[in-house]
Amino acid sequence: MTTLETSGSALTPAETPYVTIVLPCYNEQDHVIAEVERICAAMDASGYTYELLAVDDCSTDETLARLQEAAPRFPNMRIRAFHRNGGSGTVRRIGSQEARGEIVVWTDADMSYPNERIPELVQILEKDATIDQVVGARTTEEGSHKFLRVPAKWFIRKVAERLAGQKIPDLNSGLRAFRKSVARPYLRLLPPGFSCVTTITLAFMSNQHDVHYLPIEYAKRAGKSKFNFVSDAYRYILQVLRMVMYFNPLKVLMPPALWLVGIGMVKGVVDVVNYGFYLTSNAVVTFLSGMLIGAVALLADLIVRSRGDA
Numbered sequence: 001m002t003t004l005e006t007s008g009s010a011l012t013p014a015e016t017p018y019v020t021i022v023l024p025c026y027n028e029q030d031h032v033i034a035e036v037e038r039i040c041a042a043m044d045a046s047g048y049t050y051e052l053l054a055v056d057d058c059s060t061d062e063t064l065a066r067l068q069e070a071a072p073r074f075p076n077m078r079i080r081a082f083h084r085n086g087g088s089g090t091v092r093r094i095g096s097q098e099a100r101g102e103i104v105v106w107t108d109a110d111m112s113y114p115n116e117r118i119p120e121l122v123q124i125l126e127k128d129a130t131i132d133q134v135v136g137a138r139t140t141e142e143g144s145h146k147f148l149r150v151p152a153k154w155f156i157r158k159v160a161e162r163l164a165g166q167k168i169p170d171l172n173s174g175l176r177a178f179r180k181s182v183a184r185p186y187l188r189l190l191p192p193g194f195s196c197v198t199t200i201t202l203a204f205m206s207n208q209h210d211v212h213y214l215p216i217e218y219a220k221r222a223g224k225s226k227f228n229f230v231s232d233a234y235r236y237i238l239q240v241l242r243m244v245m246y247f248n249p250l251k252v253l254m255p256p257a258l259w260l261v262g263i264g265m266v267k268g269v270v271d272v273v274n275y276g277f278y279l280t281s282n283a284v285v286t287f288l289s290g291m292l293i294g295a296v297a298l299l300a301d302l303i304v305r306s307r308g309d310a
Helices: 032-046 063-073 088-098 115-127 146-164 180-189 196-206 229-247 249-275 281-306
Strands: 004-007 019-025 050-056 077-082 103-106 131-138 176-179 210-216
Touching: 019 032, 019 063, 019 088, 019 115, 032 050, 032 063, 032 115, 050 063, 050 088, 063 077, 077 088, 088 103, 088 180, 088 196, 103 115, 103 180, 115 131, 115 176, 115 210, 131 180, 131 196, 146 196, 146 229, 176 180, 176 196, 180 196, 196 210, 196 229, 229 249, 229 281, 249 281
Parallel strands: 019 050, 019 103, 050 077, 131 210
Antiparallel strands: 004 077, 103 176, 131 176
């Protein structure tokens, strides 16, 4: 279990904030205070009561020291310090579970997201009770390995759209706001890495919670990227499949099952025409494989429907 420390100023229990902003910080010493200033200035001007939960994910530089030094300047900032690196997903999960605000905002401390627009995301949720999550949809790609990331993310997004059954302008944006009461059952599903943002998107969509997309500009990040193209891209697509399997396994398993059954039946007809009533092993194995996958799909769907969170 990750151990936490508390420092910095906080609101009193009587001053429960409306918004909690969860800010993962890992080796961001050169710009973390600038990011905190930008967020607090925007929230102070908005009129919303808020808390900024800055979580140091066991940084190896002076990130935590810079936050603690600046804490007296930001009375609405709470600081958490992890004793071991848990990943951005772990930070966001624990931060969301500890959030005192009705609205939870996720963002990053790398200067890439327009955090001065956080009040806009909150305002959309406040004014429209039918919307449960607002996502900042990036209009450009400024990350590392851009030549590889763009086609890979496009492919993963199209797979997610196909499985989720709706259009997804930005599957893994790190800037989003959502209702904590709606997200609470899904927080335990969040993986420790970057794919946590994909998870919360698909969890909402798979359970018919409305997700609104707000176009935003995306800047080149400050500092060194923690994104590893091969491992993180693999985890992204694996998480997409895992989440749809968790909420709607028929969409993943039934199409290949039906294809295999159909191919097996066609192959069986061809065998009967060519060899009399003799069926080749290929036709039998293909047909039975489809039937077995279909049975697993139906069993998985029954398990999903028997759960209380789906």
